[in-house]
Amino acid sequence: MIGLRFIGIVCLLVICCCTSARGMEDRPRIIVTTDGEADDRASFVRFLLTSNEFDVEAIVNSSSEFHWVGGKGWNAFHPVEWIAEYIGYYAQVYPNLLKHSKDYPSPDELLARWKVGNISAVGEYATRTEGARFIADILLDNSDSRPIWLQAWGGCNTVAAALKIIQEDHPERMAEVASRLRLYLIWEQDETYQQYIRPQWEPYGIPTIISDQFDCMAYIWPKVLPSEVKPYFEKAWMKAQILEGHGPLCDAYPNKQGAFNAEGDTPAFLHTIPTGLRNRESPAYGGWGGRYVRVRGNVWMDPLPLSDYVYPSGQWGIANSWSKRLEHATDTAEINVRTRYFKPLWRWLDDIQNDFAARADWCVEEYESANHPPVVSLAQALLDVSAGVGEVIEWDASGSTDPDGDTLSFRWWHYAEAGSYAGHVEGVSTPKFSFRIPEDARVGDTIHLICEVRDSGTPALTRYCRVIVTVVG
Ligand SMILES: [Ca+2]
Ligand SMILES: [Ca+2]
Structure with a gap:
């Protein structure tokens, strides 16, 4: 037998x-919302270099509990025009990028999809901003049956504002819209997920990742990354592979005296790149955007690092995240737990950084003198x-x-x-x-x-x- x-x-x-x-994975449609922190701007450089991999439906400024219009000092809001500024750098290398992939979107196409969302205060989602209306229109358009991967690089408030428009104007279509929607949140960076999205939309079963393991690509990377992958973020590698001699877009990459600074929001779009890992089929599969476990309904968070941890019942962010609890670990046993905790993401970081380096080359090199993936x-x-x-x-x-x-x-x-x-x-x-x-x-x-x-x-x-x-x- x-x-x-x-x-x-x-x-x-x-x-x-x-x-x-790769051909078996469909081309993702994505929407980015961003609070424009320095690490969002670094993520945006990599995002633009990766934009041949997906259909960029919208790029929308949002606020967060860290940055909003009127915020002072560290909470200051970077003027929204940074998006156009970076698309301008992209425009300068776009003709060369096309030599490496015909799928790069034109700078004009990207600019037409840039809108300003809810930025006036932390967690403001009552205003029907241009960005919120733009997202709502995309979500309501059922002419394309592919899912929409909606990413919150900052607070969820502009996402909440878009969903509220749909609930108020088309309540009969909420289930249909939810069936196309996928959420990837970099923490909950305001209270709007708990206040509005969770009670009104979570019952529809939208696949939702709320990530904490992203933090190993944010500011704490020098503390938490293991020696196997840390060299890919240090000065020597970053200067040679990204920062020097790779054209105006990479010249504008926010860095820390030549070393990697932070790209906390990058895992949100790494998760959508069709690498062959099939991770978009389930957050449990694991891929370049990390691996997650189901905590309630269709909401997914990071695998538990310690037996005495419990999943948070409310907002999950900087105040109660496991990465922050483990960040300052000095005890060897706890350091080992921390390394294991971040492994679903760092296990791929050598491949991820080499992919970034190849794309940096594509900004300046001819096809024959650059590398392209198998x-x-x-x-x-x-x-x-x-x-x-x-x-x-x-x-x-x-x-x-x-x-x-x-x-x-x-x-x-x-x-x-x-x-x-x-x-x-x-x-x-x-x-x-x-x-x-x-x-x-x-x-x-x-x-x-x-x-x-x-x-x-x-x-x-x-x-x-x-x-x-x-x-x-
Ligand atoms: Ca951010
Ligand atoms: Ca090759």
């Missing part, structure tokens, strides 16, 4: 077409497989290609935290992976296996494919 099923699965390999892993290819029918204990499944990613003709290296590994099977799975460093369902796997277990494909270019670029095995009786 096992032999017959094995043959059946191998036959599938032969008869089904290979599809590039295209991972795997039989589509074998991305989700059901199999019983003892059965053997084979995958073959050797059809993967590289646009530069680079040599590719392969690594298959078990992403244990993403599935329910916690046992050891021996990985391989070949394009083919033959996997026997372990004897100790239980019916219903899921096993997530990642195929990592890295090219031999400079900087080395990595894309992935994820296969998910469900154990059946």
Whole structure:
């Protein structure tokens, strides 16, 4: 019986077409709301360099409990025109970026999608600002069935204002709008999620990530990142790869005397990049924007770092975040907990930074002298497989290609935290992976296996494919 099923699965390999892993993920539609802090402006540089990966529906200024119009000192509000200023730098490198990807949006297209939202005070969401109305119109437009990934890089107040317009003007369409909406919040940076969005919209089951692990890419990175990835943020790497000789957009990247300063909001859009990791299918899968667990309804937060922690019942932000509790840890045991806590994000940071470096090169280099990511290819029918204990499944990613003709290296590994099977799975460093369902796997277990494909270019670029095995009786 096992032999017959094995043959059946191998036959599938032969008869089904290979599809590039990236091609299987749709092109995301995204809306950014931002409070314009220095780290938002750094995130925005990377965002513009990544804008060939998604359809930018809107870029909207918002306030937060940290920054609002009239805020003094550290709470001062950076004039909204910074968006146009950075799109202006982008315009200067746009012709060269097009040599590397025809999918970059034109500067005019981006400018037309920039609107000012609710910025007059912390948590102000009563005013129908131009930004709120623009977001509401996008959410109400059902001519495109793809989800909309709405990101709060600052407070949720402009998102709340947009949703309130929809509730007041089209209450009968709330469920339909909610079905297309995905939320990724960088903390709750005001009270509007708790005051309005949670009671009025959470019951519709909008997939919502409220992230704390983003903080390892924010100001505390020198304290909390492990030595494996820290060099990618230090002065020598940042200067050579990003800050020097990469044109006006990278020249304008806010940094700390040449080192990385902070990009706390970047994970919100890293989560949407089609890398092949399939993380948009579920916050539990894990990807460049981190990995999350369900805490209530369809709301997802970071995996618990310590056994005595409980998920917050109300607003989750700087006052009660786990990253802040762990930030000043000095005890080795607590430092180890902290490193594990941030691992869902930092485990990818070498790939993420190399991706950033390649895009910085695209600002100034010809296609032939820059690197471009590999295209991972795997039989589509074998991305989700059901199999019983003892059965053997084979995958073959050797059809993967590289646009530069680079040599590719392969690594298959078990992403244990993403599935329910916690046992050891021996990985391989070949394009083919033959996997026997372990004897100790239980019916219903899921096993997530990642195929990592890295090219031999400079900087080395990595894309992935994820296969998910469900154990059946
Ligand atoms: Ca921000
Ligand atoms: Ca390449």
